[in-house]
Amino acid sequence: MGIKVITISRQFGSGGHTIGQMVAEKLGINFYDSAIIDKTVEETGFSPEFIKEAGEYATSANSLLFSLSLASYAQGVGLPSPYDKIFAAQSKIVQEIADSGPCVIVGRCADYILEDRADCLHIFIHASDESRQKRVEENYTDIPGSPEARMREMDRRRRTYYKHYTGRSWGLSEHYHMSLDSGKLGLEACAEIIAGIYKQLM
Amino acid sequence: MGIKVITISRQFGSGGHTIGQMVAEKLGINFYDSAIIDKTVEETGFSPEFIKEAGEYATSANSLLFSLSLASYAQGVGLPSPYDKIFAAQSKIVQEIADSGPCVIVGRCADYILEDRADCLHIFIHASDESRQKRVEENYTDIPGSPEARMREMDRRRRTYYKHYTGRSWGLSEHYHMSLDSGKLGLEACAEIIAGIYKQLM
Numbered sequence: 001m002g003i004k005v006i007t008i009s010r011q012f013g014s015g016g017h018t019i020g021q022m023v024a025e026k027l028g029i030n031f032y033d034s035a036i037i038d039k040t041v042e043e044t045g046f047s048p049e050f051i052k053e054a055g056e057y058a059t060s061a062n063s064l065l066f067s068l069s070l071a072s073y074a075q076g077v078g079l080p081s082p083y084d085k086i087f088a089a090q091s092k093i094v095q096e097i098a099d100s101g102p103c104v105i106v107g108r109c110a111d112y113i114l115e116d117r118a119d120c121l122h123i124f125i126h127a128s129d130e131s132r133q134k135r136v137e138e139n140y141t142d143i144p145g146s147p148e149a150r151m152r153e154m155d156r157r158r159r160t161y162y163k164h165y166t167g168r169s170w171g172l173s174e175h176y177h178m179s180l181d182s183g184k185l186g187l188e189a190c191a192e193i194i195a196g197i198y199k200q201l202m
Numbered sequence: 203m204g205i206k207v208i209t210i211s212r213q214f215g216s217g218g219h220t221i222g223q224m225v226a227e228k229l230g231i232n233f234y235d236s237a238i239i240d241k242t243v244e245e246t247g248f249s250p251e252f253i254k255e256a257g258e259y260a261t262s263a264n265s266l267l268f269s270l271s272l273a274s275y276a277q278g279v280g281l282p283s284p285y286d287k288i289f290a291a292q293s294k295i296v297q298e299i300a301d302s303g304p305c306v307i308v309g310r311c312a313d314y315i316l317e318d319r320a321d322c323l324h325i326f327i328h329a330s331d332e333s334r335q336k337r338v339e340e341n342y343t344d345i346p347g348s349p350e351a352r353m354r355e356m357d358r359r360r361r362t363y364y365k366h367y368t369g370r371s372w373g374l375s376e377h378y379h380m381s382l383d384s385g386k387l388g389l390e391a392c393a394e395i396i397a398g399i400y401k402q403l404m
Contacts, residue, residue, distance in 0.1 A: 011376075121386070126376050171375045174213075174328050179381035184323070189402060193395055200391060 003201040004119040005098045006194065007110035009162075011171070012154035013132030013140075013147075015182045015190075016125035020106040022191035027198060030103040036093055043089045051086055087165050102202075111175060112166040121201065123194055124171060124179040131183025205403040206321040207300045208396065209312035211364075213373070214356035215334030215342075215349075217384045217392075218327035222308040224393035229400060232305040238295055245291045253288055289367050304404075313377060314368040323403065325396055326373060326381040333385025 006023060010016020017033065024031035044051070087109075094113045097103060098120065105114075111122040127135075129151070136147040144150075162170040173179050178197070180190045208225060212218020219235065226233035246253070289311075296315045299305060300322065307316075313324040329337075331353070338349040346352075364372040375381050380399070382392045 124375050124381075173326050173373045173375045173378070173381035174383075176375070176381070177383040177386045179326075179375035179378070181376075181379040184379045185399060185403070189399060193399065197387060197391060197395065201387070 002119050003121050003198055004102050005114065005117070006104045006121045006123060006198060007114060008104065008106045008123045008125060009109075009111050009170075009176070010106070010125040011127065011132060012158065013136040013151055014125045014127040015135060015187045017106050019125055019182060019187055019190045019194070020104045022187065023194045023198070024104040026191060026195040027102070027104075030097075030101065031106075032097055032103060033106045036090060036097070036105070036108055039093045043093065044086060046082070046086060050082070109162060109165055112162075112168065115175075121178070121194075121198060122176045124173075124176040125182050125190065126171065126179065127181055127183030204321050205323050205400055206304050207316065207319070208306045208323045208325060208400060209316060210306060210308045210325045210327060211311075211313050211372075211378070212308070212327040213329065213334060214360065215338040215353055216327045216329040217337060217389045219308050221327055221384060221389055221392045221396070222306045224389065225396045225400070226306040228393060228397040229304070229306075232299075232303065233308075234299055234305055235308045238292060238299070238307070238310055241295045245295065246288060248284070248288060252284070311364060311367055314364075314370065317377075323380070323396075323400060324378045326375075326378040327384050327392065328373065328381065329383055329385030 006020075008016050008020045008023075010019075020033070021031055090108055091113045094105060094108055094110050097105060098110075098114055098117065111120075111124075114120045115122070129148075132151055133147050136151055140147070140150070145153075159170045162168065168175060171179075178194070180193065182190050185193075208222075210218050210222045210225075212221075222235070223233055292310055293315045296307060296310055296312050299307060300312075300316050300319065313322075313326075316322045317324070331350075334353055335349050338353055342349070342352070347355075361372045364370065370377060373381075380396070382395065384392050387395075
């Protein structure tokens with residue numbers, strides 16, 4: 001079947017980023033995440049801080065601003081917003097990365113950007129609220145606010161961002177070839193399953 | 203972790219029923235589907251034809267009737283409809299089956315009925331429209347109307363039925379521990395993945 005690229009979308013706190021790294025390591029292929037941001041910086045000339053803010057990592061306060069900004073631009077005069085320019089640049093880079101060889105790409109709506117390519121395997125990682133909250137408490141000790149509030153806010157933000165740029169609902173099974181509950185199955189088992197099917201279909 | 207029961211929900215034409223049989227065979231455990239209908243018949247005293255019609259197998263014309271009937275009962279005087287009585291009886295039987303030992307249960311909203319049990323693994327099988335249409339054409343030669351129309355109608359019906367009895371949206375990743383695209387991954391690979399993770403978590 002010629003599968004070459006794995007995209008991983010994930011709920012905040014589900015361990016999807018870690019699973020992506022484990023899969024890339026098991027398969028001996030490249031892993032992309034923050035590297036995409038850096039490349040985008042070079043393309044667009046925007047500051048690293050603004051690009052980070054325009055993505056999915058904004059704080060709660062700025063997240064509201066982000067949503068309002070998206071809405072006002074969407075209803076506006078049809079000019080691309082700075083967010084749109086960043087998204088367009090990120091899309092171009094995601095496609096270049098996919099062209100460059102076997103790899104794992106986490107986040108950045110890569111599942112949507114690469115949906116027409118037959119050589120991609122699109123994965124969604126999720127987990128129960130309890131499981132994610134536990135993981136957030138253990139792994140994100142430097143974030144403001146309660147882990148639960150942060151989780152809700154990040155979910156809301158990713159959903160808004162994904163809906164705005166893809167027109168699709170986030171987390172719907174049919175948009176992915178495989179959706180896995182990392183809380184129930186375990187991170188290692190998820191990585192094993194993904195690497196295993198990649199080897200079968202490559 | 204003590205997993206004992208696998209429930210499989212599936213889009214029409216995705217091969218979820220076949221995958222369920224393959225998993226049960228690989229694991230040497232019981233498989234339940236139409237057997238549930240027969241047991242329900244005994245419990246309720248309804249005719250086998252009516253139970254089949256009240257489930258997910260109605261024809262297009264009767265499906266409209268079903269939706270209208272659900273809606274009118276829902277807005278009515280609060281008495282349980284015949285459909286509600288059948289659903290209640292089916293739910294009871296699904297729980298009895300889950301109590302009876304390791305098994306695979308396909309359909310019947312078993313994922314929802316057994317959602318609070320920690321010993322269940324909930325699976326959703328889906329596939330692209332093209333893949334399902336091909337499968338319907340090959341495997342369902344005795345159904346009326348075009349395969350595409352039948353597929354749409356069955357999807358709509360299962361969605362309506364599931365929404366009515368569970369209050370949830372059908373096919374949302376987070377309601378299942380694993381969602382697999384049988385068209386992309388292949389039926390055998392899906393069955394292998396499910397049986398593999400069952401063995402790890404049993």
